[in-house]
Amino acid sequence: MTDLVQPIRHDWTLDEIKALFAKSFNDLLFQAQTTHRRYFDPNAVQISSLLSIKTGACPEDCSYCPQSAKYDTGLERERLMPLEDVRQAALNAKNNGASRFCMGAAWRNPTDKNLDKVIEMIGVVKDLDLETCVTLGMLTRPQTKKLKAAGLDYYNHNLDTSPEYYKEIITTRTYQDRLDTLENVRAENINVCCGGIIGMGETDLDRAALLQQLANLPEHPQSVPINLLVQVENTPLYGTETLDPIEFARTIAVARIIMPKSTVRLSAGRNDMSEEMQALCFLAGANSIFYGDKLLTTPNPEENEDLALFEKLGINASAKLRQDSKETAAA
Ligand code: SAM
Ligand code: DTB
Ligand code: SF4
Numbered sequence: 001m002t003d004l005v006q007p008i009r010h011d012w013t014l015d016e017i018k019a020l021f022a023k024s025f026n027d028l029l030f031q032a033q034t035t036h037r038r039y040f041d042p043n044a045v046q047i048s049s050l051l052s053i054k055t056g057a058c059p060e061d062c063s064y065c066p067q068s069a070k071y072d073t074g075l076e077r078e079r080l081m082p083l084e085d086v087r088q089a090a091l092n093a094k095n096n097g098a099s100r101f102c103m104g105a106a107w108r109n110p111t112d113k114n115l116d117k118v119i120e121m122i123g124v125v126k127d128l129d130l131e132t133c134v135t136l137g138m139l140t141r142p143q144t145k146k147l148k149a150a151g152l153d154y155y156n157h158n159l160d161t162s163p164e165y166y167k168e169i170i171t172t173r174t175y176q177d178r179l180d181t182l183e184n185v186r187a188e189n190i191n192v193c194c195g196g197i198i199g200m201g202e203t204d205l206d207r208a209a210l211l212q213q214l215a216n217l218p219e220h221p222q223s224v225p226i227n228l229l230v231q232v233e234n235t236p237l238y239g240t241e242t243l244d245p246i247e248f249a250r251t252i253a254v255a256r257i258i259m260p261k262s263t264v265r266l267s268a269g270r271n272d273m274s275e276e277m278q279a280l281c282f283l284a285g286a287n288s289i290f291y292g293d294k295l296l297t298t299p300n301p302e303e304n305e306d307l308a309l310f311e312k313l314g315i316n317a318s319a320k321l322r323q324d325s326k327e328t329a330a331a
Contacts, residue, residue: 004031005038005260012215012258017208020254025246029284032253035260036285044318045282045310046263047291048100048133049093053081053121054114055297058106060137060172062160063236064197064229066297067106071235075297080105080117087124093292094128096303097317101125102133102156104296108173109138119150126151133193138177141184148188154223155185156193162209165202169237186219195225195267198251199243207251215258223288224255224262228269230298245273249280256285263288271299275309282313291317 020028036042057077058067066073090101103121110118118134125132133154134147147155160166163175185192194217196210214224228248231238255264265288266281273281293302310317 004034006035006257008220008261009258010216010218010220012212014205014208014212017212017215017254017258018205020257021204021208021250025250028250028253028257029280032256032285033283035257036287039261040287041316041318043315044287045315046100046265046288047098047306047317048102048131048265048288049089049096049098049292050102050104050290050295050300051081051086051089051093052078052106052296053086053103053118054078054105054107056106059108060170062170064169064200064232066232066235068235073232073234080114083117083120083124086121087128090125090128090130094130096292097307098130098291099317100131100133100154101128102135102154102290104135104156105137107137109140110136110143112143115143115146119146122147122150122152135193138173138181139184141187144184144188144190148190152190154191154193156223156225157181157185158194158196158225158227159210159213160196161198161200161202162206163213164209165200165206169200182217191222192217192219193223193225193265194221195223195227195255195265197227197229197268198248199229199240199269200237201240204247207247208254211251211254211258214255220259220262222262223265224259225265225267225288226252226255226286227267228272230268230271230295232298245277245280249277249284252281252286253284265289268295268298268300270301275312278309279313282315 055078056067056075057069061070093101122132131153135156166175264286266286
């Protein structure tokens with residue numbers, strides 16, 4: 001192992017992470033790409049499609065989110081989607097080439113009744129031979145047990161930002177609440193999908209501290225979504241100064257270096273990114289995207305644009321990124 005490729009560690013100090021961010025960009029990208037090639041096929045990118053199964057009217061106050069009931073973003077409040085509509089959306093995603101289907105609900109946490117309905121949805125998606133992921137808010141241990149029994153492959157629950165900046169962004173649940181849910185998911189051996197949002201007006205130090213939190217979890221999340229804030233009118237973060245694209249690429253590179261075996265997803269925000277910037281993010285070690293013309297409520301690039309970009313870059317859409325992973329075991 002060269003010292004460019006770091007072992008799996010859970011004791012990253014903030015100074016070490018800051019030192020990675022401070023490297024010359026070429027050196028940082030070289031290290032990230034070298035790390036990436038140690039564990040992954042460098043030309044394979046996993047693609048997941050998203051569906052909002054319950055949109056809007058969320059009681060939480062996440063200041064980035066168009067689905068919070070506290071902000072008037074013009075979203076219609078919707079009820080939980082009927083099972084047949086979910087099946088149809090998953091079938092479309094599969095026919096378009098997605099390997100994983102992620103369902104999101106605008107809840108603080110699911111009620112047990114709602115969880116049973118989501119479990120039926122997981123069943124119909126699995127019957128289509130797609131990997132399943134859900135993001136439903138906070139979960140108790142009995143709820144994670146039920147999801148495991150239903151065969152759920154991934155649970156998405158983000159830390160969003162650094163512990164320090166967190167209170168500027170959300171007041172209705174704590175950082176510790178998030179860590180507790182992640183622990184419940186891990187305890188059932190469900191793959192963890194956990195990352196954050198950058199471009200929310202946080203400092204360089206906050207970005208380093210978010211990555212430190214992720215890398216120092218007891219296990220690295222199997223999937224790490226790095227979202228660029230999608231600015232939605234009438235949310236408190238609308239009008240935040242936009243993040244320098246080079247800083248975004250650096251964040252992907254540092255995530256790749258310190259969580260070498262995790263899938264790093266270039267997540268929300270691609271609609272505002274040039275092809276060159278996305279190519280830079282793949283070079284920095286991103287190896288997953290959200291695929292399909294809609295995220296949960298906001299636009300994402302059209303499928304044909306993504307396929308054309310993959311073609312130009314010689315990237316293959318692939319469900320299998322590496323041999324030795326818990327992820328492939330779950331697939
Ligand atoms: N309500 C559940 C929760 O918050 O855990 C699940 C759905 S929530 C929309 C899932 C994640 O989407 C959030 O944790 C956040 O990281 C991301 N997200 C929401 N709004 C976003 C935005 N405007 N830009 C980027 N990411 C966003
Ligand atoms: C994640 O990290 N990003 C996705 C997913 N997990 C559920 C959500 C992005 C949402 C962007 C804003 C919207 O479309 O509502
Ligand atoms: Fe609700 Fe999730 Fe949006 Fe926060 S991020 S307001 S919890 S839907």
